[in-house]
Amino acid sequence: MHNRSDLEKQFTAALKSIARRPDLKSYVEQTPQLNQILRGAAARYVTGEARQDGVEAASELSAKGYAVSLEYIGENTADVAKCEAAVTEMLALIHEARQNELSARVSFDLSHIGLSLDTELAYSNLMNLAEQAQKAGIELFISMEESSKTDRILTIFEQVASIYPNVGITLQAHLKRTPQDLAAISSPSRIRIVKGAYQESSEYSLPRSPALNDRYVELAQSALRQGHRVSIATHDESIIEQLLNQGVGSSSNAEFEMLYGIRPDLSSKLKAAGHPIRIYLTYGHEWYLYLCHRIAEYPPNLFQAVIDTVSHEGVKPVQSYE
Ligand code: FDA
Numbered sequence: 001m002h003n004r005s006d007l008e009k010q011f012t013a014a015l016k017s018i019a020r021r022p023d024l025k026s027y028v029e030q031t032p033q034l035n036q037i038l039r040g041a042a043a044r045y046v047t048g049e050a051r052q053d054g055v056e057a058a059s060e061l062s063a064k065g066y067a068v069s070l071e072y073i074g075e076n077t078a079d080v081a082k083c084e085a086a087v088t089e090m091l092a093l094i095h096e097a098r099q100n101e102l103s104a105r106v107s108f109d110l111s112h113i114g115l116s117l118d119t120e121l122a123y124s125n126l127m128n129l130a131e132q133a134q135k136a137g138i139e140l141f142i143s144m145e146e147s148s149k150t151d152r153i154l155t156i157f158e159q160v161a162s163i164y165p166n167v168g169i170t171l172q173a174h175l176k177r178t179p180q181d182l183a184a185i186s187s188p189s190r191i192r193i194v195k196g197a198y199q200e201s202s203e204y205s206l207p208r209s210p211a212l213n214d215r216y217v218e219l220a221q222s223a224l225r226q227g228h229r230v231s232i233a234t235h236d237e238s239i240i241e242q243l244l245n246q247g248v249g250s251s252s253n254a255e256f257e258m259l260y261g262i263r264p265d266l267s268s269k270l271k272a273a274g275h276p277i278r279i280y281l282t283y284g285h286e287w288y289l290y291l292c293h294r295i296a297e298y299p300p301n302l303f304q305a306v307i308d309t310v311s312h313e314g315v316k317p318v319q320s321y322e
Contacts, residue, residue, distance in 0.1 A: 009207070012296045016199050019292030028288055038291065041305035043315040045261040045294045046073070046287040051089065054283035055096050057260070057318050062102050064321055065271060066279050069105045069141065069257065070097065073284035074112040080121065083114040087125050091132055098136035105139040105168075107280065110153055115145075123156050130164035139190060144170040146198045147177075147205070154181060161189055170233075172196030173216040174205045182223055191223050192231040192257065197293055217242050224251055231278065233257040237266060249275055262294070264320035272322070279321070 018024060028034055047057040051072070058068040072090055077083045090106060090113075097104035106129075113129070114121030126142075133140045142157055144150065157169040168190025171178050175196060185191070195212060196205065206212040216239050223230045232243060235258055248254050255276040258267050270277050282290060295301045308315050 008299050011299045013199060015292055015296035019289050019296065025288055037309045038288065040309040040311065040315070042287040042291040044304065044308055044317055045259065045282070046290060047260065047281050047283045047318075049283065049285050049287070051093055051096065051283060054093070054281050055100060055102075057281050058097070058102050058104060059100055060318050061279050061281075061321055062104075066267070066277055066321065067103045067105075067255065069107045069278055069280040070102075071107045071143075071280065071282045071284075072112075073282050073286040073290050075109040075145065075286075075289075076111045076116045077114070078116065080114070080117065083112070083117065083121060083125060086112050087129060090129055094129070094133050094136050094138050097138055105141050105278070106133060107141040107143055109143045109145055110156060111145055111149065115149060115152060115156075119152055119156065122152075123159065126156060126160050126167070127163075130160050130167050134164050134166045139166050139168060140164075141168045141190070141192060142170060144172050144194070144196075147175055147200050150175065150177070150181070154184075158186070162187070165189070168192060168229075168231075170194055171219065172198075173219050174200065174207075174212055176204055176206065178219060179215075179222070182219060182226070185226075185228070188227040189229070190231075191228045192233045193219050193223065194233045195236070197297065213239050213242075217246075220248065220254075221246065224248065224253055227253070229253045229255075231255055231257040233280070235259070235263045235266065237263075240266075240270070244275075249273075259294070261317040262298075264317060268320075268322040 028038060047053040054070050058070055061068055070093060072093060074086055077086060090108060094106055110122045113125040130140055142153060144153060161167045170192040171182060173193055173195050220230055220232050220243055230253055232254060255278055256270055257278040257280060260279050260281045267277050295305055
């Protein structure tokens with residue numbers, strides 16, 4: 001099992017805060033050579049910049065027997081026109097997922113469609129997406145963001161999911177409040193459980209630790225007992241093994257979900273053993289923060305990123321899925 005040293009934890013915290021510096025992000029965006037180099041590293045985790053890149057990778061994985069999630073990357077959108085543009089892109093994605101007969105779920109941050117500007121705007125954009133997704137037979141999944149947004153995200157989720165049951169929600173096991181949030185979800189819903197990607201104060205959250213893993217397992221079991229459809233979204237093999245040993249594999253309400261490019265060997269192994277598994281694919285221009293998060297949460301990826309930036313063959317993670 002991967003044991004995180006203090007040095008790794010410091011690296012993770014430093015990279016996550018560097019990733020959020022707008023000056024560095026614009027430097028990367030405005031320096032063509034640097035942008036090109038980092039794009040080579042991002043290709044391990046992001047399918048490309050265009051919708052077509054996401055849909056093509058999703059189709060390849062679907063043909064191999066995986067369910068998929070698709071995300072048009074973006075968050076904290078700061079003006080209304082950009083929120084509307086994101087909604088238009090997501091509607092086109094829903095339409096294409098349907099046309100390609102993908103067993104797809106469209107995932108997104110509510111702050112990409114207005115939450116950072118106005119709760120009403122996020123709500124009405126979500127209602128529009130949920131209606132169109134329901135007509136197309138596609139699931140919509142709300143990601144979970146920083147804890148300062150959790151109350152608003154859960155309120156909007158409850159309101160919209162009571163009308164459109166095709167809408168699901170992500171819960172973060174690292175937040176101390178999450179067992180209560182799970183218990184408060186009134187009717188059987190679609191729930192994704194993740195550890196949590198954001199830097200949070202220890203007052204509100206647990207660090208990566210055996211205690212967090214125990215919390216994760218308890219949450220997954222308790223969500224299944226409550227009758228929810230549950231995505232066990234982790235690459236942590238010890239958690240997956242523990243849940244399988246506890247019989248989760250025989251529940252028709254449980255599936256495993258992993259990020260594209262991360263542990264394709266483990267995804268392939270679970271699929272070969274007959275477990276339902278979903279791969280979470282992303283695309284879009286906003287790949288920089290996403291890349292930093294993937295490196296920060298597993299520092300050895302920095303070495304892989306360096307190799308990928310100088311690789312002339314190009315990175316094709318989709319081929320690693322069996
Ligand atoms: P952990 O970080 O403890 O890693 C366990 C092991 O998994 C590592 O030892 C390593 O072997 C492997 N691993 C993990 N990350 C890796 C990486 N980047 N590269 C290579 N190996 C890696 N978060 C959030 O806050 N809000 C959200 O909405 C979502 N949504 C979401 C959807 C899906 C489908 C997934 C899988 C994850 C998310 N996340 C998320 C991210 C999540 O919170 C978490 O940061 C990552 O999944 C990493 O945590 P693990 O559970 O894998 O455990």
